[in-house]
Amino acid sequence: AIHSKAILFVWVDASMNKFAVILGPALAGGIIVDERARGTLDVVASKPVTMADYFSVKLAAAAAALATFYLAGVSGALLTFPWRVTGFDAGAFVALSAVHLFAALFAVSFAGAMATVFRDKLTGMLVSVCILGTLVGLAFLGFYYPEFRTVSYLNPFFDGILPIGVAPNFTTW
Secondary structure, three states: HHHHHHHHHHHHHHHHHHHHHHHHHHHOOOOOOHHHHHHOHHHHOOOOOHHHHHHHHHHHHHHHHHHHHHHHHHHHHHHHHHHOOOOHHHHHHHHHHHHHHHHHHHHHHHHHHHHHOOOHHHHOOOOOOHHHHHHHHHHHHHHHHHHHHHHOOOOOOHHHHHHHHOOOOOOOO
């Protein structure tokens, strides 16, 4: 069980958290900012689509792209880990990856929000990477220091790795 949990830890921490922190801002960091920089935001605003709907569609497209890349990475791991990793538990891996996908989607949503807050694309992306990187760095705080477990629930990356602690005995909670 320890070996299986170590693999889950390494997969999420070394691969998927970094994947979310880098790819989330890369995909959603330019929402609205690119149109503003090109001067086409006024043209978009003059269409019968509200800016909120326009932002939502762009954010949904970025989230769909991230989910596609994420699922491709998980599929690649599922195809190679069983014969490369002793004691690999595919069920626990899929469950953990499914829950952690929501943390990755949070990264896209957060980067999209930062893109609307900052007028400069680079600033928004930098702030996104810094804050998301800090959240990833604090993801295991509730495991290492149980007194911080309650506040750790506010961190979506902690929630994304929480199933490691109960694998393979998952519950709906």
